[in-house]
Amino acid sequence: MNAQLPAQAMQESIASRYRAVRQYSLELIAGLSAEDCQLQSMSDASPLKWHLAHTSWFFETFILNTRPNPAPVFDPAFAVLFNSYYVGIGPRHARPQRGLLSRPALSEVLAYRQHVDRHMAQLLADSALPPDIIALVELGLNHEQQHQELMLTDLKHHFSCNPLAPAWRADGPDQTIPEHNRHPTQPLELNGGLVEIGHTGSSFSYDNAQPRHRVWLKPYRLASRNLTNGEYLDFMLDGGYQSPELWLSDGWDAVCAGQWRAPLYWQHTDTGWQLFTLHGLRPLQPLATLSHISFYEADAFARWAGARLPTEAEWEHAATSAPADGLFDEVWQWCNSAYLPYPGFRPASGAVGEYNGKFMINQMVLRGGSLATPSGHSRLTYRNFFPAGARWQFSGIRLAWDT
Amino acid sequence: MNAQLPAQAMQESIASRYRAVRQYSLELIAGLSAEDCQLQSMSDASPLKWHLAHTSWFFETFILNTRPNPAPVFDPAFAVLFNSYYVGIGPRHARPQRGLLSRPALSEVLAYRQHVDRHMAQLLADSALPPDIIALVELGLNHEQQHQELMLTDLKHHFSCNPLAPAWRADGPDQTIPEHNRHPTQPLELNGGLVEIGHTGSSFSYDNAQPRHRVWLKPYRLASRNLTNGEYLDFMLDGGYQSPELWLSDGWDAVCAGQWRAPLYWQHTDTGWQLFTLHGLRPLQPLATLSHISFYEADAFARWAGARLPTEAEWEHAATSAPADGLFDEVWQWCNSAYLPYPGFRPASGAVGEYNGKFMINQMVLRGGSLATPSGHSRLTYRNFFPAGARWQFSGIRLAWDT
C-alpha cells in the first residue's frame, strides 16, 4: 500500500494486484498434471494442489466469510481440509496426509479458486472497503506469494523422489552464473554502531518484522556475494563432511543420521557431480551459486573458512547502508540469529495472529530471497525462517567476519 | 489348464483368458481419476497405477523378455520402477515411495499395458508355444488376479484416509446379507483321521499349495458360516477390547499401540455405528458378514466365545468333505496355522521362485476368498497369508471347536 495514493487509486491497485498474484499461482502449474500436483514427498512439503486450495481458503476464511453478507460456501469440508495450522479457526486435516486427497480433484480446486476470485472481485469493487479489509487482502496476497515460493521448493523435492528425475520445465535455462560469481568475494566494511532494523512505514510487512528497533553492532565485514558450488566443493574435498570438529554438535548428528556427503540434490555419477534442478538433471556448474544448504552446513563451512555467518541485524544493516546489489540473489542466506520476537513484538489480533508468532522457537533466520521468490515479494526487512537442518529451500551461504 | 483339451484348444483358452483377465483390471479403475490411481496411504498398500504397471511388468519380464526374439522394451526405467520384490531380477523402487511416481502418468501406464498386451497376443497366437511358457502365462494371470483383489483392498484403505469418504462406486449395493447369516451357525461335525490336503492334478496352483500330503486330524467341529457384525458387537459390548486376558500378548500390544476399539472401518457417530465401504459410508448392518478383522481380533473373539480358530488343514478337509456352500463367502477366514512350507515344498525355479517361499515366516494363513476375489480365482487349496495384525484385507472369522 502506498500512502501517497488516494483511496480510490489504492483500491484499484489492490484489485489489480490481486488478479496478478492469483494468476501467477496458475502459471506455476502450467504443464503439470493433476498427478504431479498431488505429490507429497515428506510432511514438510505439501502438494501443489493443496497450496492452490489453501491460499484460496485464506481469502475465503479471513475475508469473505467475515463480511456482513458472506459469499456462499463453496464446500464446507474445505474448512478442515485446507486449514494449515490455525487452531483459532478449527480442526485441520493432518499435514502428513495432504498427499492422500485425490478428492477434491485438481479441477475442483481450480473451480474453488474461481469461486473465491469471483467473490473477491465483487468485494474489491466496493469503493467503501474498510482499511482493515484492504490490509487483510494485502496479507492474503503476501501469503499466496510465500506459498508460490513453496510450490517450487516443494515440487522440486517431490520430483527428486522419482528416479525418472522429472522436470518442472524441461526447456528451462541451465544454472545461471551471476557475473560477480566469477570474481573473488569482496568484503564489505561496515562500521556498525547503534543502528535500527525492522520494518516501518505504511507499506506492507509481516508482524514479525516489527517494530523497528535499535541494535548495537560492532564493526564487521560482510561478503559481497554468496558462495559458489566450486567454493563449497573445496570444503568437501578437504574432508568437510568427515570432520566432526567443524560442526555444531546437532549438526554432526544430522550429518551422521542423514548420511550427508554433499548438499541436497547433488548426485555423484560416473561423469562427475550432477545437480537435480527444476529443469531436470544437469552437470554441476562450479561457478553457479550454491544452494540447498542447511544451517548446519553453512555454519560448518564458515568455521572451516575462518569466517562466521552474519546476524540478521548485520545483514539488514548492510543491505540498507551498503550497495545492496549482491544481497538479493538466487538464494536465501542463513543468519546466525534465532527466529525470536523483536523487542515489543505484538502478533496481529485474531486468528491471523497465528501467522508468525507461534513458530518463534527452534528456527534460524534467513535473509534475502531466492530465484523462487515471486517478483515484488522481497524486502530488506523480510525475516524468513526454517529449522537448522532444513535443506529443501533455496538456501545458501554469505560469510561475515569480525574486524 | 484343462488336461482334457487338445493343445490347440488349450491355447485358445489361455489367449481368451488372458484378454478377459487383463480387461478386468481396467474395469476396476473405471470411474477413477488419475489422482485416485496414484494414492498410497501406507507402505503395505500400493497405488492402483502401480498395480496396473507391475502386473504388466510381470508378463514383460518373465515371458516377453525371455523369448528368443524379445519384444522391444517399452521403457527401460520400468524394470526398476515396477519390480515388486524379485531380487533375482534386479533393483527395485522403494515400496513406501510408490505413491511418489506422478510419472509415468496413468495414461502412459495404460499405453504400457497395451504394448504388453499386443506382444502377448502375438506370442499367444503361436501354435507351438512350449508348455512352460503357457504355465508362466497362467501364473501371470493368477498373479494379476491377486493384484485385482489388492486393488480393491488398497483403494479402500487409500480412500479411508480422506475425510470426504470417497466411494469407488457410489451407486454400489448396500452390504449384502447372505441368507445363512439370518440363522445361528450350525457346527459341521468332521471326523478327521489321516486326511490329505494340498493341490494335485494338472490345473493351476501356486507352488505353496503343493505337494499334496497327509495330515492327521482329530475330530472337530467347524462353524457353518462366518461371523456377523452383530455377533462381534456382542464381544465389543462385553468389553472385548478392554480385557487383556482374552488376547495373545502381541495382540494386546497391537490393541494398545493402535488404540483399537472396533474393527477397521467402523466409525462410531452420533447416529450409531457407520461402516466405511467401497460405496461410501453406510450404517452398519448387524446381520452382514464381519470383515476387516486381524488375526489377533479373530483369536480374541474365539477365546471369548469358548471356541478356537480352525487350522488350515481342518478348513481344507471340511471344504472338500462337507457341504462347501458357506465356506467361500465375502471374507477370507483366519486359520490358526502359520504360513510355512508344506512337507516336500519346492519353490518354482528361477526368479518366479521368489513368488511365495520367501514370505514363509511371521504370517498366518487365511482360507476361502472374499467379495474382492476375482471370479474363478478361488480354490479349495488356496493359501492366502498376512501378518497377524493386518486388517485392511476382507478378512473375517469362522469358528471351530474340539469335540
Place this chain on the structure above:
Amino acid sequence: MNAQLPAQAMQESIASRYRAVRQYSLELIAGLSAEDCQLQSMSDASPLKWHLAHTSWFFETFILNTRPNPAPVFDPAFAVLFNSYYVGIGPRHARPQRGLLSRPALSEVLAYRQHVDRHMAQLLADSALPPDIIALVELGLNHEQQHQELMLTDLKHHFSCNPLAPAWRADGPDQTIPEHNRHPTQPLELNGGLVEIGHTGSSFSYDNAQPRHRVWLKPYRLASRNLTNGEYLDFMLDGGYQSPELWLSDGWDAVCAGQWRAPLYWQHTDTGWQLFTLHGLRPLQPLATLSHISFYEADAFARWAGARLPTEAEWEHAATSAPADGLFDEVWQWCNSAYLPYPGFRPASGAVGEYNGKFMINQMVLRGGSLATPSGHSRLTYRNFFPAGARWQFSGIRLAWDT
C-alpha cells in the same frame, strides 16, 4: 514327580529339589557385584536381580499367598515390581524399566528370597500338602530353571555392551569341542509315518507340550550333530550375508536393519575372529559348536547348504527313536515350526494359564537345550520358542533333508 514313590517320599523329594534349585540361582551370581546384577541392556533381557526377585514372587504369589494362612507379605510393592506379564494378577512395572530399580538393593532381594524360602520350607514340611500345590511347586521350580538359563543369556548380553568385555567367570574353560564335531555330520535316516509327539505320563511338563497327539511324517534325514563355527564360516565366506536370494524376506530386512555380517558376539579383529563368551573374549574355535544364531540365519544357511530345518515333530520323533546322543548339546536348535497350540491344547487354569498360551504367535520353536540349561531341565518334548530374529539365546543349527 515320580509316580512310583509313595506320597511321603515324593514330598521329601520336592522339598529337597526346592532347596537345590533355589540354591543354584545363587550360585549363578557368585562373583558378581550388585552393579552387575542390575544391568539391563535391552528390553528383551532382564537384570539378574530382577530374575532373582521374580522367581521368588512366583512362589509367593501363586503358592504362599493362596494358602489358608498366607505368609506375611515381605513388601507389598513387590507385587507390581516383580510381576512379569500376569495380567490376571494385577499391574506390572514396565519391562524396559527393570534396570532402573536400584531399590530394592540386591541385598534386599536376597533377603526376600530367604523370606520366601523360609515360608516355603514350612509349607513343604506339611505332610498333607494337596497335589495341586505340589504341582504348583514343581511348576515354580521349572519356572526358576528357565530363568536360570535366562540369567546366563541375559548377563552375556548385558556384559557384551561394555567395551571392557567383562567375564562372568574369567577362569572358565575355553569353548569346548565335542568329539563328534571333529567328524562330518552323519544323516540319521528316519522313516516317519504316523508318529506321536507331546508329553504324556505323570512327570512334569509345561501345558504347551500337551496333549500328546499323532502327526504324520514323511521319511526324512536329520543331521547327527549341530553345525560348527567353521561350517558357518564357509557360508559367510561364500557371501551368505550379501546374498538376498538366500534369505526369507523378513530375514533380509533384519540383515540390512541390523547390519548383520556374522553371528552375534563374533568380532572381527586384527588377529582374526574373536568370540565374546561368558569367560571373556576368546579366539573363535572353528570346531566349536555354532551358537547365537537367529532363525533367519539358520534358515538362510540351510538354503545355502541345500538342506532345510527340521520341524519340531521331526526333531522329537528322531530324539525318541534314534540315538539321542547328539541331540542335546550346547545349543537349542531352531525348527521350522511356528509356536502354536498342539491339537486339544488347554492352558492351565487360573493366572498361571498365562504362562505359555498367550505367546503362541510370531515365534518359532527351538528344541533340545543348551549349555545354559540347568541340569535336569531338558526334556525330549520341551518346546522352547523365540521370535525369528532373536540371537541372544544359545541357539544353533541342526540340518534336515527330504529323502
Place this chain on the structure above:
Amino acid sequence: MNAQLPAQAMQESIASRYRAVRQYSLELIAGLSAEDCQLQSMSDASPLKWHLAHTSWFFETFILNTRPNPAPVFDPAFAVLFNSYYVGIGPRHARPQRGLLSRPALSEVLAYRQHVDRHMAQLLADSALPPDIIALVELGLNHEQQHQELMLTDLKHHFSCNPLAPAWRADGPDQTIPEHNRHPTQPLELNGGLVEIGHTGSSFSYDNAQPRHRVWLKPYRLASRNLTNGEYLDFMLDGGYQSPELWLSDGWDAVCAGQWRAPLYWQHTDTGWQLFTLHGLRPLQPLATLSHISFYEADAFARWAGARLPTEAEWEHAATSAPADGLFDEVWQWCNSAYLPYPGFRPASGAVGEYNGKFMINQMVLRGGSLATPSGHSRLTYRNFFPAGARWQFSGIRLAWDT
C-alpha cells in the same frame, strides 16, 4: 582467581579449592549405593558413577596427561569410557549406554578419583605452575561443579522412574518457602538503554560469557521473584494445558506427544497434588517456588498471564543494576534468548574449546542458579542452556513486561 593475591597465595587458594570441590562430589553420593550410582533413566541424564569418573577424566586428560612428565595412566580404557563429547580427544562410549557399565565398579571409580587427586595434589604443590595450567584447573573445578548440579538433577530423574519413589536424603527439609513468595511479585522498573553484558575481569568465566559487549535495551519491567506452584496451578485450572492458542507450535506438539498435564514430578493423587522431590514424595506446597518447567510451559504461562519472558540481556542488566536479592533463587529462569555466540566470541583453543561453542544451536538460555547449584558457582553473567522441551532441571519462571 583473585587478581589481588600474589602468585603463591593464589596457588594455595586453588589447591585448597581443588580439595573442597572434589570433596563435595563425594558428599553428594553419601548414603547412596553402588546400584543407585549406576542408574541411567534416559540418555540426557548420566549415572552418578559416570559423573564421578568423567570429572576425574577431565583433570587427567587436559592437565595430567599434557604435562612434561605425565602421571601414569590409571586405566587406558577410561579414555574412551569417560570422554563425554570431545571429538578432539578421541572416540567415546555411546551416551545412552553409560548405564550399562557395571565395570568399572563404583569402588574402582573412587580409586580412580584418588589416583587423580594424588597426582593433582603433586602438581598443585609445584610453585612454578604456569598460569595456563592454573586456568585449566580452574576450568576443571567449574566443570566439576556443573556436574555436581547434574548429579542431583539426574539422580532425581533416575529415582523418579522407580515406583518406590526413593529419596536421596529422606530426612531432608520440606520444600522451603522463601519469604518473598508470600507476597505478590513487585515488578522492577528498568530503563534499559545502551548497556553492557558479559563477563570481564580476571575472575573465571566460561568462554560463552565473553566478550563483554553492548546491547540496546528498551525500558522494561522484571518480576521481583519467580513464580510459585500456586500461581502455576491457576494456569492449569484455567485450562492451560488444553489451550493450543497459548502455546508455541512446537510447544503444543510437546504437550500432545508427552501428554503433559502438569510440570514434571507433579503427581495427582487421591489426596491432591504430590511432588516427587529429592527427599521423597511430598504434598505440593502452593507457596513454594515452581520448578521443573520447560521453556514451552514458561512461554505459554507468560502468554496466558499477559506477560513475556525476559531476554538474557534484560535479566543480566537487572541483576547488576537492581537489587539482585530475588534473582538467585531455587530455580534457573528461562529467558527468551537463544543460546548463540556473543559478538566476537572465540572458543578456547584446543579440545577444551568444544566445551561450549558446539552446543550453540537449538537451545534456550537460562539465568540465575538453582538449589542444586554448588555454592560459589553462581555468577551474574552465567549462561546456562537447555533445549526448549527440557524439564528435568530445576528450571522455573520469572516474568517480564514491556513498559
